[in-house]
Amino acid sequence: MRRGLSGFLAALGLLALMAAGAFGQVPSWKPLAQDDLHDPAGPAVNLLQQPAAALSVLPPDGAGNMVRWVKALEEGHIQPRTALRQQTKVQVYDKDVLLNLKGGMPVVRFPHKAHTEWLDCSNCHDHLFKKQAGATKISMFRILSGEQCGLCHGAVSFPLTECSRCHSVSHAQARKELEGQSR
Amino acid sequence: MFLRLAAVRRLGFLRIALWSVVVAIILVASKEAPAEYGDVVINNYSDGAGMRPVVFPHWFHRMRFRCKVCHADLGFQFKAGGNEINMVKIIDGQFCGACHNGEVAWSVENCNLCHSAKPGTPTQVHESTIQKLVAPAGQGARK
Numbered sequence: 624m625r626r627g628l629s630g631f632l633a634a635l636g637l638l639a640l641m642a643a644g645a646f647g648q649v650p651s652w653k654p655l656a657q658d659d660l661h662d663p664a665g666p667a668v669n670l671l672q673q674p675a676a677a678l679s680v681l682p683p684d685g686a687g688n689m690v691r692w693v694k695a696l697e698e699g700h701i702q703p704r705t706a707l708r709q710q711t712k713v714q715v716y717d718k719d720v721l722l723n724l725k726g727g728m729p730v731v732r733f734p735h736k737a738h739t740e741w742l743d744c745s746n747c748h749d750h751l752f753k754k755q756a757g758a759t760k761i762s763m764f765r766i767l768s769g770e771q772c773g774l775c776h777g778a779v780s781f782p783l784t785e786c787s788r789c790h791s792v793s794h795a796q797a798r799k800e801l802e803g804q805s806r
Numbered sequence: 807m808f809l810r811l812a813a814v815r816r817l818g819f820l821r822i823a824l825w826s827v828v829v830a831i832i833l834v835a836s837k838e839a840p841a842e843y844g845d846v847v848i849n850n851y852s853d854g855a856g857m858r859p860v861v862f863p864h865w866f867h868r869m870r871f872r873c874k875v876c877h878a879d880l881g882f883q884f885k886a887g888g889n890e891i892n893m894v895k896i897i898d899g900q901f902c903g904a905c906h907n908g909e910v911a912w913s914v915e916n917c918n919l920c921h922s923a924k925p926g927t928p929t930q931v932h933e934s935t936i937q938k939l940v941a942p943a944g945q946g947a948r949k
Contacts (some may be wrong), residue, residue, distance in 0.1 A: 660847065661861060666919075692868065703869060775884065778934045
């Protein structure tokens with residue numbers, strides 16, 4: 624009897640936690656005056672655009688700004704400018720690179736396209752990553768220390784808690800793709 | 807006897823229910839992702855000059871400009887506080903001043919719109935994974 628009751632209570636608690644988890648997935652943004660960063664006594668909090676007003680209409684995410692920025696750009700929800708000056712050469716490069724082929728985690732697919740839509744080649748090459756495949760040793764230790772991918776991922780682009788968003792390709796699939804390329 | 811048992815049970819139920827609520831609140835609070843993910847606080851000179859530190863909201867700017875505009879064309883380094891920006895450079899049209907000139911965006915006389923952080927806030931990338939991993943909550947990595 625007692626065991627039944629405690630079991631029931633445990634289930635109830637678990638349900639409450641799951642409900643909380645589900646509720647926590649709904650994106651919400653703090654008003655600037657309550658974000659613990661802006662000075663609520665200053666004039667800016669009443670004049671600047673509130674995050675919720677801008678971000679709630681974009682494709683939702685479960686981390687970072689709670690916005691799928693790449694999707695927002697691809698689907699045209701936002702049209703950010705590519706250059707201020709007319710003479711700027713805008714370069715977009717479309718080539719996926721498979722990384723971490725020998726690691727224990729699934730293989731990383733690095734999409735040049737999604738990155739060069741936002742960034743310029745010179746932002747990463749060659750001072751962060753050499754262009755030649757395999758020439759730069761990439762490590763999670765350095766990434767978690769805010770270097771390499773971690774310069775942006777974990778600061779502005781989706782955070783480093785989203786492992787499977789980069790480590791997304793099974794080793795079998797990666798082998799198949801690489802064999803297809805070499806043929 | 808039965809009553810007492812019932813009271814104990816009720817107490818136990820209340821306690822567990824209470825804890826569930828507490829844990830649920832903590833979960834919700836910790837999952838509330840503030841939009842200030844990626845907000846950069848720049849406080850190289852502000853505190854010393856008696857101004858509020860600058861908050862640079864990445865989310866606001868990336869809706870209007872791609873990263874490459876500032877980080878390639880305008881030469882912003884990927885480092886909070888690492889650009890040695892000052893108001894002379896901005897008025898000269900460098901860094902923020904490339905847009906904040908009254909043409910593309912509001913001009914420099916709107917001091918308080920950028921200088922909007924709580925006084926004493928250290929230079930940091932707010933809510934960054936590194937900040938969460940390394941520094942205790944609310945304490946940004948100091949420059």
